[in-house]
Amino acid sequence: xxxxxxxQKSFQxxxxxxxxxxxxxxxxESGEIFGIIGHSGAGKSTLVRLINLLERPTAGRVLIADTExxxxxxxxxxxxxxxxxxxxxxxNLLSSKTVAENIAWPLKIAGWDKADVAPRVAELIARVGLQxxxxxxxxxLSGGQKQRVGIARALATRPKILLCDEATSALDPQxxxxxxxxxxxxxxxxxLTIVLITHEMDVVRRICDRxxxxxxxxxxxxxxVSKVFLHPQHTTTKSFVMxxxxxxxxxxxxxxxxxxxxxxxxxxxxxxxxSPVLGEVARNTGIDFSILxxxxxRIKDTPYGQLTVAFxxxxxxxxxxxxxxxxxxxxxxR
Amino acid sequence: xxxxxxxxxxAEIWQATLDTLAMLGGSLVFTIALGLPLGVLLFLTGRRQxxxxxxxxxxxxxxxxxxxxxxxxxxxxxxxxFTVFITGTSLGVAGAIPPLVIGATPFFARLxxxxxxxxxxxxxxxxxxxxxxxxxxxxxxxxxxxxxxxxAGATVTAITLVSYAAMSGVIGGGGLGDLAIRxxxxxxxxxxxxxxxxxxxxxxxxxxxxxxxxxxxxxRK
Numbered sequence: 001x002x003x004x005x006x007x008q009k010s011f012q013x014x015x016x017x018x019x020x021x022x023x024x025x026x027x028x029e030s031g032e033i034f035g036i037i038g039h040s041g042a043g044k045s046t047l048v049r050l051i052n053l054l055e056r057p058t059a060g061r062v063l064i065a066d067t068e069x070x071x072x073x074x075x076x077x078x079x080x081x082x083x084x085x086x087x088x089x090x091x092n093l094l095s096s097k098t099v100a101e102n103i104a105w106p107l108k109i110a111g112w113d114k115a116d117v118a119p120r121v122a123e124l125i126a127r128v129g130l131q132x133x134x135x136x137x138x139x140x141l142s143g144g145q146k147q148r149v150g151i152a153r154a155l156a157t158r159p160k161i162l163l164c165d166e167a168t169s170a171l172d173p174q175x176x177x178x179x180x181x182x183x184x185x186x187x188x189x190x191x192l193t194i195v196l197i198t199h200e201m202d203v204v205r206r207i208c209d210r211x212x213x214x215x216x217x218x219x220x221x222x223x224x225v226s227k228v229f230l231h232p233q234h235t236t237t238k239s240f241v242m243x244x245x246x247x248x249x250x251x252x253x254x255x256x257x258x259x260x261x262x263x264x265x266x267x268x269x270x271x272x273x274x275s276p277v278l279g280e281v282a283r284n285t286g287i288d289f290s291i292l293x294x295x296x297x298r299i300k301d302t303p304y305g306q307l308t309v310a311f312x313x314x315x316x317x318x319x320x321x322x323x324x325x326x327x328x329x330x331x332x333x334r
Numbered sequence: 335x336x337x338x339x340x341x342x343x344x345a346e347i348w349q350a351t352l353d354t355l356a357m358l359g360g361s362l363v364f365t366i367a368l369g370l371p372l373g374v375l376l377f378l379t380g381r382r383q384x385x386x387x388x389x390x391x392x393x394x395x396x397x398x399x400x401x402x403x404x405x406x407x408x409x410x411x412x413x414x415x416f417t418v419f420i421t422g423t424s425l426g427v428a429g430a431i432p433p434l435v436i437g438a439t440p441f442f443a444r445l446x447x448x449x450x451x452x453x454x455x456x457x458x459x460x461x462x463x464x465x466x467x468x469x470x471x472x473x474x475x476x477x478x479x480x481x482x483x484x485x486a487g488a489t490v491t492a493i494t495l496v497s498y499a500a501m502s503g504v505i506g507g508g509g510l511g512d513l514a515i516r517x518x519x520x521x522x523x524x525x526x527x528x529x530x531x532x533x534x535x536x537x538x539x540x541x542x543x544x545x546x547x548x549x550x551x552x553x554r555k
Contacts, residue, residue, distance in 0.1 A: 052463055081465035092460035095554050096478040105474060106464040137554040163463075 001030040001193045002051060002161065007060035009046055009217075020046045022217040023060070030160075033187050033194040035204040035225070037240055038214030044197040047214065048165050051195060052084045053077060064161070082110045085154030089166035091146040093138040099149050100125065100134045106156045124152040128182065144175035151182060155190075162186075164196040168203055180207050184300075201244035205229055205299050213237045226299045230267050230306060231329070245295060256292055256334070261312035263292065264320065267329040268305040278307075281322045287314035308333065341523040346513065351533055354509035356427045357499040358537075361434035362492050369439040369491070370484070372398075373446025374472060380447070384458070384468050398440040406437050406498050410505050430507035434498050442491040449483025450476055482553045489545025493538050500534060510534055 009021040020043040028034045038044040049055040050062055053069050062069040064080065072080060093102050100121050107117045125134050128148040138146055147167060154162055164183070168176040184207045187194050198204060204211045204225055211229075212222040215236040221228055232238045256263055268277070273296060282289060294307040311319065320330050376398070378384050379391040404412070413433045414424045421428040453476055461471045477484070500511025510530040518527025 054459060054462060078465040078467060081463060084463070086460070086463040088456060088460060090454075090456055092454065092456035094457060094475060094479060096481060096552070105461075108474065109461070109464050109466045109470050139554055157464075 001065060002026075002028040002195065003061075003063040004047075004050065005061040005063070007047070007050060007057045007062070009043070009050065009055060010058050020217055021050075021057075024214075024217070024219055026212055026219060026222070028193065028195060029210075030193055031187070031191045032209040033184070033196060033207050035208035035211040036195065036197040036214055037199065037201060037204055037211060038197075039199060039236070042214045043217045044199075044214050045165060048163050048195060048197045051161075051163055052081050052086065082106070082157050083159045084161045084163060085157070085159040086163040086165065087147065087150040087154050087167045089169045091138070091143075091150045091170075093146060093149055093153075095138050098135050098137055099130060099141070102138070102149055103152045103156055106153055110157050112157075120156065124156055127155075127186075128152045142175070143171050144179060147171065147175075147179050148182065151179075151186070155186065155192075159192070161193045161195065164194060166198060167196065169198065169200070176203070177206070183207060201229070201240040205244065205297075207300060209300065213240070226269060226302060226304065229299055230269070230304060231331075256308070256310070259290070259292060259310045261290075261310040262316055262332070263308065263310050263334040265331045265333055266305075266307045266309055266323060267331075268307075269299075269327075270302055270304075272327050273303040273305045275326075277323065277326050277328060278309075281319050281326070282314075284322060285315045285319040287316055287319045288312045339525050339529075341517065341521075341525050342529060347510075347529060347533070350508070350510045350513045350530070353427050354496070354499055354511070354534075354537070357430050357434060357502070357507070357509055358492065358495050360427070360431045361438065361495050361499070362488075364431065364435040365438040365442050365491060365495070366488060368435065369442030370446055372439065372443035374450065374476075376443060376447040377450040377476075378468070378472070380451075384471065398443060401436065401440040402444070406433075406501055407504060409433055409437050410502055410507075414505070425506045426508045429505070430499060430502040430509070434495055434502065437498055438491050438495050441494060442487060445487030445490065446480075446484055449480040449487055452483055453479040482549045485545060485548040485552060489542060489549075492541045492545070496534060496538055496541070 004024055004026040007021050007024040008019070010017045010019045024047060036044050036047060046055055050057055051064070053062065057070065064084070067080065069077065069080065094105065097105070103121045103124050104117050107120060112120070125131055128151055130145060130148055130152070133141060133145060138149065141149065168179050171179060180203060183194060186192055196203070196208065208225050210223060211225050212219045213228065213234060213236055214220070215234070220234040221232070221237045228237060229241060232241050266278070278289070281287070289309050289311050292308040292310055294305065296303070296305040298304070324330055372394070376391065376394055379387040379394065381388070381391070410433045413436060417424045417429055417432040420432050423429045457475050457479060458471055461475050466474065499507065499509055500514065503509065503512030503515040506512065510533055514527050514530040517523040518530060
């Protein structure tokens, strides 16, 4: 659906070239929720703006549904943009217009027939649950409500792609959750491709299918969220996971230094998460174990568990084989 | 009290008030009609804006600055041939309006430019992301969002026009200023001076009040 090929972008800052993106390749599939995570200054805001060409790449190609965006003339680009919705951290609503007028605006821009606008706006207002607020001005709404207006506005022209620029960063955790749930629902209902940039791993974990980790203008890790989240490779990815989970791998290794036995990390996903796998294997092989740390949660709709365990007695090798046979990922820590 | 107001011809005061209002109304309409597009153009051609054109901006900006730095009394005199060419006279209400418009338009255009700069860039970006063209961005986003600021600018401009209009009495522009200069100043009729000043003061207060009301009415923040 969206292809970024060797994208480079530099800015002139005080007469010097500063490289924001240093050769990014990404391929985003139709219908997926794709997360791009990075610290501030990693270039993620620039990256999402390159997709609808609000920023022009210094080098590289942007393809959307096989159309090369970078080669379009101004008129064709505007038409293309009408099929790509975008929501923003600070909502960017017209303060001088009501909720309904804000949502009608992209339809006006796209030249919709007047008679079609009102029913479409009513439908969108109902979809985002703002029926009682159609005639209010943005200043009268809460942050979450403003973002719902932003989402309704972005969806008005029935786009195939929705770009989210830190869409929940200005919202409190509870509101963030409800906005993310709305995005996930829309993705399912409409088969919309969503590209979401954020600096919060929790946002990625909650709704994304795949994630790319951006660091200093480069994609350092990309893959399914479960893989990247549970088995992070790059230090930047690890730091994001740590922030989300409040665990520090290095500290843990120190803490477990005096624990006897073999320390392993077991990762359960899907049905295995709620099965008595560890007990079964312990009975079969006569091992003793103590749980050093652990977490059980969800990644999007998939439950997972991750336990750090010390095995102290019995046939440990056989136990590890049996765990692996039951689909549990075993990583030896010590 | 009666003896103090002996010099006052109320019919003449009334006529002068009407003339001032006519000068103000006429020049305000033309000032807005010319200044608003000029302000939009200044804004759009400015650095890092939608139609960034450094050369065009530099030229417009220079012309605006030159016109703004000419003292209005001088502008009144310098413009006499042009005024005669446009209106056929350099006297009275008709003779005052062209210099008033030329004096106030650059001022108002700068205020419009400033008001537009206050509009959140994110709104322009959102409009671009929707595929809006420049015209749609100007009329759909920039002008509605800047409306309170533009009304505030128009109010300041109207009040400036009141004082400019009074100054045009120097070249026989008619109105309250003309009365104040001819009778109040040249004939030492202090009572005429006081009455005209009070009337101008009341006019300014009313304009400010209307302006403030409009700004509040159109502010949604």
